[in-house]
Amino acid sequence: MEQTDKDYQFMLVAIEEAKKAAKIGEVPIGAVIVYKDEIIARAHNLRETSQNAVTHAELMAIQDACQVIGSWRLEETTLYVTLEPCPMCAGAILQSRIPRVVYGARDPKAGCAHSLYELLSDSRFNHECEVKEGLLAEECGQMLTDFFRALRERKRAEKLAKKTNTEEI
Amino acid sequence: MEQTDKDYQFMLVAIEEAKKAAKIGEVPIGAVIVYKDEIIARAHNLRETSQNAVTHAELMAIQDACQVIGSWRLEETTLYVTLEPCPMCAGAILQSRIPRVVYGARDPKAGCAHSLYELLSDSRFNHECEVKEGLLAEECGQMLTDFFRALRERKRAEKLAKKTNTEEI
Numbered sequence: 001m002e003q004t005d006k007d008y009q010f011m012l013v014a015i016e017e018a019k020k021a022a023k024i025g026e027v028p029i030g031a032v033i034v035y036k037d038e039i040i041a042r043a044h045n046l047r048e049t050s051q052n053a054v055t056h057a058e059l060m061a062i063q064d065a066c067q068v069i070g071s072w073r074l075e076e077t078t079l080y081v082t083l084e085p086c087p088m089c090a091g092a093i094l095q096s097r098i099p100r101v102v103y104g105a106r107d108p109k110a111g112c113a114h115s116l117y118e119l120l121s122d123s124r125f126n127h128e129c130e131v132k133e134g135l136l137a138e139e140c141g142q143m144l145t146d147f148f149r150a151l152r153e154r155k156r157a158e159k160l161a162k163k164t165n166t167e168e169i
Numbered sequence: 170m171e172q173t174d175k176d177y178q179f180m181l182v183a184i185e186e187a188k189k190a191a192k193i194g195e196v197p198i199g200a201v202i203v204y205k206d207e208i209i210a211r212a213h214n215l216r217e218t219s220q221n222a223v224t225h226a227e228l229m230a231i232q233d234a235c236q237v238i239g240s241w242r243l244e245e246t247t248l249y250v251t252l253e254p255c256p257m258c259a260g261a262i263l264q265s266r267i268p269r270v271v272y273g274a275r276d277p278k279a280g281c282a283h284s285l286y287e288l289l290s291d292s293r294f295n296h297e298c299e300v301k302e303g304l305l306a307e308e309c310g311q312m313l314t315d316f317f318r319a320l321r322e323r324k325r326a327e328k329l330a331k332k333t334n335t336e337e338i
Binding site: 047048050051052053054055056059062063067070071072073087088089090091092094095096097109110112116119122124125 | 216217219220221222223224225228231232235236239240241242243255256257258259260261263264265266278279281285286288291293294295
């Protein structure tokens with residue numbers, strides 16, 4: 001299988017992970033780490049469920065992958081993530097020496113691979129990554145758009161219900 | 170007690186943490202998180218021991234503090250750390266909404282509060298921190314200098330011993 005086909009295949013798994021997050025009310029972001037064509041870690045955002053600020057998909061996948069490999073150096077791996085990494089996750093990618101990152105949608109508000117900073121390709125750090133962006137970007141971005149639209153509608157409905165209740169009293 | 174005195178007191182605890190790291194062969198960096206004048210989390214760098222790339226002092230302290238507070242939002246806290254945060258830890262500080270950071274020595278190679286980037290005070294992110302730098306900077310930096318000097322000497326001695334052994338054979 002060609003690299004591009006493999007990339008699609010693994011990004012689809014990252015999208016599956018993101019959908020798991022949406023199902024439990026978490027912002028739908030998923031990540032997968034691949035070593036020698038095998039998935040060694042997969043995770044989705046769990047910030048609300050865990051109430052732990054660092055439980056982003058990438059950061060959890062990196063920790064699991066370190067355990068599988070038995071080392072903090074994740075050499076010869078590729079990380080697939082549905083959304084451009086934030087500063088924390090971009091930093092964790094550098095710390096774990098992941099050589100290749102493939103992401104879906106850009107994050108104009110916090111993205112640190114291209115949007116706000118290019119942390120993954122700054123030669124002043126002791127590691128640089130190859131970065132491929134925009135893979136299945138529409139699907140990855142649409143999940144987020146749908147999630148936030150549904151959230152706004154739910155909040156509006158709750159507000160309306162509260163107002164109606166108050167008027168009835 | 171005045172804020173400056175409190176800052177010294179808590180940074181001394183972060184230095185104690187860093188010393189614990191040095192004792193087990195880890196790069197000596199320590200962190201403490203304080204909420205309403207009480208230490209709620211303290212941690213030291215454990216990367217080699219854990220073989221987990223994200224086990225920096227700040228990241229572990231943040232996770233512990235989230236558990237203590239019961240929320241991913243660490244409002245009204247101060248994080249004390251002996252070395253300027255790397256991109257991952259600066260990002261974790263933003264993610265956990267820590268309002269105030271006090272650090273010791275600058276890190277010209279990876280520091281993301283002042284040295285390479287000013288991530289903690291970039292108004293484009295959804296959180297900004299107050300940052301105080303240089304507290305007990307000499308002590309914090311000296312621990313690192315001593316650690317790396319001892320490491321170099323140990324490596325040199327090992328190399329010499331190996332060479333002598335080979336010559337004897």
